[in-house]
Amino acid sequence: DTAVSQTPKYLVTQMGNDKSIKCEQNLGHDTMYWYKQDSKKFLKIMFSYNNKELIINETVPNRFSPKSPDKAHLNLHINSLELGDSAVYFCASSQGSGGAGEQFFGPGTRLTVL
């Protein structure tokens, strides 16, 4: 199936741990994104890569570091996890310049920090 996939779907961990979330898209898109959705369902962009180049880097703690090994993959590594990091993290991808292309979202990773 063509889609945006994320692993893991659920992640439960202790404060202070380091964890990674992986994202892959097989849509042939050139741009990928990470979003955070909080408990009130508010959705905020964190990072975006276009052809492996970082193009959006919002005000996010340095503990969050994205990595794009190729156009089809965008991973998110989080160091020293805190309670406030608990949220659902969505990966998305799009194609086309100028922001006209719609974004396709993955199923989300629910991170719970205890």
Place this chain on the structure above:
Amino acid sequence: AQSVAQPEDQVNVAEGNPLTVKCTYSVSGNPYLFWYVQYPNRGLQFLLKYITGDNLVKGSYGFEAEFNKSQTSFHLKKPSALVSDSALYFCAVRDGGSSYKLIFGSGTRLLVRP
């Protein structure tokens, strides 16, 4: 600053009746406007977009939206609601300063009762 507002946290409608979910925006330059839907425990799904052209845009699942430049609005509509339309709906606008950054509204929960 770019922004998008969804003034209603929840919209209730009876099955078979028309529905409207409201969205207003504020951007510099020409807006690119999007509607997404999120079903429980799922990622966002693209419904429709306005880039240019006809002010009435038709999208997936029988939804449409009307772009109104003078009122800076992009309301989502459907002539006859289905119970299966019950979900969380997000309006989004492209940030005029960044081609790839989408600013999302706070979301409107649509509840269609049988």
